[in-house]
Amino acid sequence: MTALGFSLQPEERTLELLAAVIREEPDYYEVAPETLWRRDRAGRFHPNGFHELFAALAAETGKPFVAHGVGMSLGTVHPDATDRARRLARVTADHALFQFLWYTDHLGATTLDGLELTLPMPPFMSRETAAIVRSGLATMRAVVPDVGVENSVFYFHLGDPLDEPAFLADIVRDPGHHLLLDLHNVYTTAVNADFDPWVYVERLPLEKVIEIHLSGGSESDPKWLPSKRVMRLDSHDHSVPDEVWMLLERTLPLCPNLRGVTLERMEGTVTEADVPLLREELRRARRTMELARV
């Protein structure tokens, strides 16, 4: 049976508002390991206050954790070896405590030629770039046996976005390498690049999908761009849109090795009025999984 997950955000108010939902609804928790760290002036990573808080939640609930990183920059051609080793050493220590079921990060590069951009930048899709990402996944796999890459949102592409599924298939071809399929990312990219999201999904190696992400987003302000164009944003700040629920219903039966469906919500975007809505979204996800018998 596929499990239901919820992403834990490093913000006290969000955690306070969602305290009951977090304890009652999901089967597992997802965390970005980097949000549980602070870095000292020498560049070494140490647990921060949220590390202790989430460890206490793990002990209290007995529910498992998965790691969804934001800092490995899998598409960077020559990553800083010292920094990557320090990150992996910290994830190793976290894994000893949280026993992550699997460990994923994003497609793209957040570090470009020494610049830290935070937002993943699109890769030039080639066999060589796929090998660079595979190599990064292999280093993660030295820590957690099951690793994966998530299809990111890119607001521009170096190539045809509908070639990305084949590129991802090349990346996750090795045993232990999986795909984290973010359906809101597919939908957002499809809206912005004007293609049918289902065409993208059905081109993916769905047998490699270990986890599905659900989230919502919003639209950019027309004043932001000189063209006044409105683009859909991967902002995780609203309810899951109907189009994403429909994608979930169609996708679930096609993923034989799926282990989890995770609902994500950005910190700082949850009000009291959102709490019952988020609970209902988790319940809807579970009902959808049960109907699909996954």
Place this chain on the structure above:
Amino acid sequence: MSDVASRVERVLARALRATDPVAALQSAATDETLPEPVRKALARVDPDGVRMTALITVRLRFERLMQGSRSAAQWFEDDPSAFTAAFKRYQADVAPTATFPSDEGRLFEAWCAEENR
């Protein structure tokens, strides 16, 4: 070939630090020392998407700074327009090399100290 991947990485990095990222990518698309598939890909990027990407990276840096420097956050609260002007100068002067808020805060405070000297 990782040389090609490295060059693409440098092209993107320079473009995202440029005043006009779209023009920077369009200029790179005419660089005949880059392989044709790369030039084609660069020539076909969505200009709005490039601008949106550049905008979001700056916004993420701003948010990182607000979390990483109490003095910056206080300055923004007290005088948003003066702070915004200073942040624009900071963004132009200092390459983004911080991933953690505290690192961004240290970079900004060092830049302020230098500017006020």
